[in-house]
Amino acid sequence: MKKLKKTASMGSKRRRTTKHPGSSSSSSTEQSECLVAQLPQALIIDILSRLPIRCILNCKSVCKTWLHLMSDPLFVGLHMERSPANLLIQKTPFERIASTELLLVEIVEEDFSNREIIRLFPNINFPDTDFRLLNSCNGLLCLYEDSYGKSEITVHVCNPVLGEYIDIPVVNTDKKFEQHFAFGFSSGSNEYKVLQTFFPDKDTTAAPCLAEIYTVGTGEWRSIGKCSFQT
Incomplete structure (x- = not known):
């Protein structure tokens, strides 16, 4: 007599993964934040120092690190040098x-x-x-x-x-x-x-x-x- 082979699929149910709305966008945002955090501080200061005043006022609320960088004399000097007279x-x-x-x-x-x-x-x-x-x-x-x-x-x-x-x-x-x-x-x-x-x-x-x-x-x-x- 031949033995019947049991397959792993018998009696098993497939699990369905439920995607929560907005999960992909939140993960991409977290990834972008991680990438920004990995940038050298000197590079971040160089980028922020080229922004106009209105953007600077908004950027200071992004995180404590950026707020600290904007207090750096290097940032102040670069922004004053690159900004037009107002x-x-x-x-x-x-x-x-x-x-x-x-x-x-x-x-x-x-x-x-x-x-x-x-x-x-x-x-x-x-x-x-x-x-x-x-x-x-x-x-x-x-x-x-x-x-x-x-x-x-x-x-x-x-x-x-x-x-x-x-x-x-x-x-x-x-x-x-x-x-x-x-x-x-x-x-x-x-x-x-x-x-x-x-x-x-x-x-x-x-x-x-x-x-x-x-x-x-x-x-x-x-x-x-x-x-x-x-x-």
Whole structure:
């Protein structure tokens, strides 16, 4: 008698694989993220430094690594070198000298035919108060709150790309002097500095002009003594 051969297919059921919608797209996204993560940091900095400001503001939210790279002095220097000059506009209500709105006009074409208008302060958790724009330096902005006769005002140095700022408190108890500020960068020491000058009022013309310097990161003002200005 011949023996019957049992086949493996007898009595067995085929398993069906169920594809979940969107599984292929999610896996491809994960693969692309892995590929980007494998790129050298120097290459990522080189790529990001060629993007316009609006794209930079979006890229900083991608991951902590990119946010850290955008804080790197190498990235800041490359982006400043490769970016065209842009316009910084402070919208001020009629008959006022301070406001809470600051616009960045990013010029895409030289003839202004293509441009982007970016409202900066939605990206910064900035105090809801009126301020004056002093100037900008290497992508940083220096502003100060309008004191409206108060004895203490605050100067702000902020990075609109990272959405960060620091407060520099200023106190002037002598009403005989008017305060004026300036903001700049020292290439020799690689430090940002705020200059505060005290000009005497018209009634006290015999008093000398005084000046102080605040180096960002030190937390204190340093007096540089008397200074003379030719009028």
